[in-house]
Amino acid sequence: MSSKTKIVVLHMKEIIYTAVFAVLAIVLILLLVFMFLPKSKGAGIDEEKYVPGVYTSTVTLNNTALEVEVSVDESHINSVRFSNLDETVTTMFPLIQPAIEDIAEQVYDKQSLDDIQYSEDNPYTSQLIVNAIDEALKKAAVTK
Numbered sequence: 001m002s003s004k005t006k007i008v009v010l011h012m013k014e015i016i017y018t019a020v021f022a023v024l025a026i027v028l029i030l031l032l033v034f035m036f037l038p039k040s041k042g043a044g045i046d047e048e049k050y051v052p053g054v055y056t057s058t059v060t061l062n063n064t065a066l067e068v069e070v071s072v073d074e075s076h077i078n079s080v081r082f083s084n085l086d087e088t089v090t091t092m093f094p095l096i097q098p099a100i101e102d103i104a105e106q107v108y109d110k111q112s113l114d115d116i117q118y119s120e121d122n123p124y125t126s127q128l129i130v131n132a133i134d135e136a137l138k139k140a141a142v143t144k
Contacts, residue, residue, distance in 0.1 A: 048074045050140040056083065057136040059128050061096070064089055068100075068132040072140045077111055080104035080133055095122040096129075103129050113137070 050072040059066045069083040082100055090097055099122050106116050113134055118126040 048142050050074060050077075050137070051142055053140065055136040055139045057132040057139070059132045061089065061093055061128075064092075066096075068129065068136060070133055070136040070140065072137070077107055077137070080107055093125070095119075096125055099126050100129055102126075103133070107133060 052073045054069055054071045056067045056069050059068055066085060066089065067083040068080065070080050071078040080100070081104065082096075085097065099119065102119060103116060103126060107113060110116075113130055116126075116130055118130075
């Protein structure tokens with residue numbers, strides 16, 4: 001009688017080992033499938049939109065070239081500023097600094113150029129700045 005018990009115990013160990021290895025194999029297969037499947041566009045909250053870096057675009061005002069500098073990471077616009085704004089330009093165009101600050105704040109909050117509100121004082125200057133930012137963002141966009 002004791003020999004039958006030993007045979008059953010040995011068979012039970014084999015069944016348990018087989019079940020454990022089968023479960024591990026299934027987990028491994030699922031892990032590999034989820035790792036190597038392409039990610040769907042709606043799966044991630046932050047998709048890659050930009051190649052990280054600093055991109056520039058030029059705005060010409062009264063024969064003076066101003067560079068709009070846009071800093072981005074993979075999915076966010078980090079900053080927008082003029083890189084070579086000097087005193088002569090701010091003297092000739094006193095509303096340009098407040099315009100870039102206002103637009104930069106809106107772009108940073110919305111993370112896009114959609115529905116940017118132009119100030120009533122300088123709508124044309126604001127439009128030039130937005131066009132320059134758009135041009136820099138097109139340079140930064142991920143090509144698929």
